[in-house]
Amino acid sequence: MLFSVLALYLLAFLALPVGAMVLRGVTNTEGRFSTDHLTLLLANPVYLESLGNSLVVACGAALLAALAALPIAMLLWRHHVRPSIYIELCGFLPLFVPPFVLALSLQNLLGRGGALGWLLGGDLDPAILGLPSVMLVEALHYFPLVLMTLVMTTSASSQQACEAARLGSSWWRLMTRIFLPLGMPGLAFGMSITFLKAMDDLATPLSLGVTNLLAPQAFFRVSAYGSQDPLSSLIATLMVVISALAWLASIRLVRQHVSWRSGAFAAAAPSRRQTIVGLSCLGGIVMLYATLYAGVALTSIARIWSYTLLPESFTLSHYLTALGDERGSFINTLIYCGFAAVVDVLVGLLMAYAIDRAAPRWKTGLTWAAAGLLSVPGVALAIAYLQFFRVVELPFFNQTIDASWFMLPMAFSVRGLPFAIRACTIALQRLPKSYVDAASLSGGSRLRVATKIVLPMLAFGLFVAFLLCFGVAAVDLSSAMLLVPSETDAPVAYSIYLNMQSTTGRGAGSALAVLSIALVTLSLFVLLALLRPKSKAASSFRKFVFTAS
């Protein structure tokens, strides 16, 4: 029964809408297969250029981030500096902060109006540079993710590598033979996430005034010609195909699963020099990002900031506005993302369970399909929903689904599902079958086994899954921009975007952004604080369970 609910969910909120969207793109008005729309699409150089630009931006961002991350990761590896878990966690912050905030911050910082841009007087404004600045912003935004996944996958063996080096292997050999192959899964994971997110990003190019990318073009067509426009379906389909290919390529290249938990690292106390190298390296990165986000931070406390190095007068009123007028958007975020995360955890648990129990030949397919969910871009999903649910009425509510906010959490949940499945798989791995068997043999009723054994043992993993999905949903602006039914229903990320648009709302928008970044960081750290004592117990318990069997 449960599995039919699962199938129904996937069918209704993923397969059917996306399938219908693809069909709409390749059929004519009589419903027969036709390439008319495709011909139309290919005939317009703007769309071709957008396709090329999207590929350039996404590939470029992934490559740039990797190129920047590799030498630093190597340096850290070589000095076997293992960043503290808190810093590692910061590497995952980009997943929870929308990149357009960085774009706007850089505009404030490098634009002619203030700070560095005013000082230099040059044309460093990212909006003037256009396409390259989109690429740069995405690369900068996802660089910490790439770096940290790289560090996490390589650091486990840095000590051994050091010893091996003492035994005569050259460093260069070690790096090419050990560091790169070791780091490959992390690198590929970070790069493919960067690629997919950059491809899907809508708010960043729009903030920078760049229109000739697939996502903005699809967005424009839907908003100008309505959701039934076949060309937008086709552009969205194109995005799905590219993303899926990229994701498959990254899996095929690596053929290794990224472990979300880093390997055990029995660290000897680092030497003074190593500590200095590590600290200066990481400190430098932290400083860089503090500077990059200074644009937003300054705007959030500036009253008047116009064509001067620093704001001429300061105020905290933007924070009051953000906390007062925008309280609604925080509540909206809580509702949507909470709703989506609950759905995610339930569906993810079921999927993880199904994958775990599936016959081996199905297992690989299911795992891939689950990971492939990552490759449905938010814009494409939103367009599919707008088309598919246009005529569906909500029961008891006398309203079509697309006029309600119902689609938004569902889209969020589909987008968060791959993360949920992964997290739930890990949670389930912590509950080997025999633990449940032992309980049912002891004569406990099903309900008691569920509440006393299964739930407490899964609780922590499910909590992590919930937070992960919540975070991913909270920054999913690409689907939110198309699916938010009204301003009052906007989640925080969208409110930031809207606020940033107006002269007097800029401060409040920046304040909102600063608040939400602070909130995300705080909740990640709280999560970690919760995780730490447990993980100690958990790892010893895991070690025991898994080495024993």
Add this chain to the structure above:
Amino acid sequence: MKGNCLRPINRSACVVGLLLSLLSVGVAASESVVVASSFPKEVLVAYKKAFDERYPQYRVEFVNFPGTHIMSYLADHPAGSRPDVFWSSSADSFRALLRHDLLQPIGDRHETPAKIGGVNIDDAQGFYKGQALSGSGVMWNTRYLAARSIAPPATWSDLVRPEYSGHVVMSSASRSGTTHLIVESILQGAGWEPGWSLIVQIAGNCATITDRSFDVPNSVTSGRFGVGLVVDFLALSGKYSGFPVDFSYASPSAIIPASIALVAGARNPAGGATFIDFALSAEGQRLLLRPEISRLPVLAEIYSSRDKPADKPADYPDLVDVIGSNPSVYDPDVSAARHLVVNAIFSQRVSFRHRELVVVTRAIHAAERLLRQRPNPQAQALIEQARGLAYRSGVAESDELMSAAPSRAQVAAIAGREAQWARQAGSDYAAAKELAEQALAMLH
């Protein structure tokens, strides 16, 4: 055995999820008034606060999107699930809605005038009413221009001068209702081809074409760019909030009422009517004077009332002056008929080709600068030719698409032609660049 051990937990969790969803649906189902509007957040927030306080039985919700998109939005929604009120400064949208029977009459119980000077405030048939007036013009950052010793512009044609190159910012006609209005009033005031030439030349001086109207005043107030093409209130709100910006009404410019109307097939018509009454009342009109809104109320008593002098800044524009100094040449019917075509041309020639356009414009400016120093008729001819290619619409005013009523068929026809316009724009700019460079080489 399969699935046994997990079943109960998920079942109970499902129940919890269901309850949660019902709960939140319950919250959303309270009596709300949905207002579709393209206005910035400040306006909406101010009206929401005041209205919700005044009428506690209702709750206003705003659907925010560019006025240009109301048609496609309503077409996507069946009657009964549409927003209640449409409130926008895009006159074209109101006419389009009227044509498609998407409005219902409001009645005539309001004190606002139907006509001020030569400008019609209300719809003759009583379907929509003017709520505020706005005209468009140029805004500039005084510090920015002073630092570069550039004189502030007075009107549109000033903006084509080479010294403004890279300092101007405007939005896209297809994405911003107010920009569409600016474009259309220039086209109607100056004529189709001269109008396009002016618009494309200004766009060639633009540093960037922003996605939404608000980005223009935003980047001018912050000093990122010097000059912007805006509708008055976007500039005035910055000015009266203390930013070093100023604004001048430009000519030709249409003085257009921002109107408000009740949507046919609204979910809550009574609530919608209440909101409209509020927006047109003295209380609602006074809200327009707030510095962060800075619009021109249509109710004359607001200007004359001295009971709350602090409401209005000393140099606040006066309704009669503004209307008097800008004789309206604006014909909404013409505008409505070619709405989609104008947007499509703007997108294909300006928005999507902006980088090329800027390069061409720079090349032409460079050549002209040299030409002034060393006159050369041959080079001048080349430059003229380049200008002719770069600064044109590529579509004849008599084109059949222009007079067709907006319909599915027209949308399809435009999509077909768009590709052609895009290619033409690309080749025009390439050719113009070539010509300008030839001229430049000749002058060296």
Add this chain to the structure above:
Amino acid sequence: MNRVTIEVRNLDFSYAAKPVLRDISLSIEAGEMFAVLGPSGSGKTTLLRLLAGLERPSAGSIRINRDDVFDIPPAQRNVGMVFQNFSLWPHMSVFDNVAFGVVDRHLGGAELEARVAGILELLDIAETRDIRPDCLSVGQQQRVALARALVTEPRLLLLDDPFSNLEYELRVQMRHDLRLLQRRLGITTILVTHDQQDALSIADRVAVVAHGTIRQVGTPAAIYDFPNSIDVARFVGVSNFVPGTIKYVENQRVEFSSPDVGSLRWPTGRDAPPEGPAVLSIRPHALHLAPIDGFRDGRYLWLEGRITTSEFLGEVVRYQVDVGSLSVSVNQAHFTCSPVTPSGTAVLVGFDPSRARLFPASAAMVPAAEHD
């Protein structure tokens, strides 16, 4: 104390269309300690799970005290089980882990307390009652797991490789304790293990399982001395295997010939295999070493060989002796101060034909000696 017998008839079990167990029939006496011995992957754990009701058989029947338990869910079978990894719930204290099985049984608070305390006392872990399992030593964890299985006073106790996580000394100790406890409680117990020492040392009877079928059932001594197949001989204890051919079987005499040992003749019982390829199996302790020029005792058949290596194991010395192209293991009892014969020494290897066994050769070539 209730006397519980188990009757398993023609049990089949398949997983994903692959047969895991085939035609298993067993009958276990009341109060018996019964071991199922088999290499990993032989299906022995599956057999345990079938008995517990955690899996359903594809065919066949299981009777506990002559009642068919096919439709009885695990919770109602009244079976206690100790899992290989102990599966102690990490979020509960020892007391709660043990009490879990009896909370449902409508015992009063004091009664429950007494029952759990009693079982913890019995297993000598009373002092750990408020500790979480992951803070316990492995030995303590095992006792907790045992306590959890026994607290419900099960009719049948199932142990899944309970000693595999323990170190040698602890293992010997636990084996001993478990045997005593089982005797005292008189509870019918089935123990599954891959370790022959575990099985042979404490079980009343042993069933050897390989590839999903039962190969032999018997007392530990019977299985050790009289394995009924090559597989059993190979799995239980250490044996030397000499491939060759039976030339003839006649009048209770057999002639066995092999390129390595030549042609040998000896009197045999009625169980000799028919003529054809065969394997001679003999345990290292059934072989004797003598100096190459020593007296050839007529009770033994003598082969010439040369010592290659020797292992000193304490009570015995194990020599590897090359006989022809074969390497055979020979155990010689060690007595105080007697020297180890050096490698390279030529020796006579003698064997008592009555302690050798002949099996029909399987298709595969059999290695000379197999350890464990």
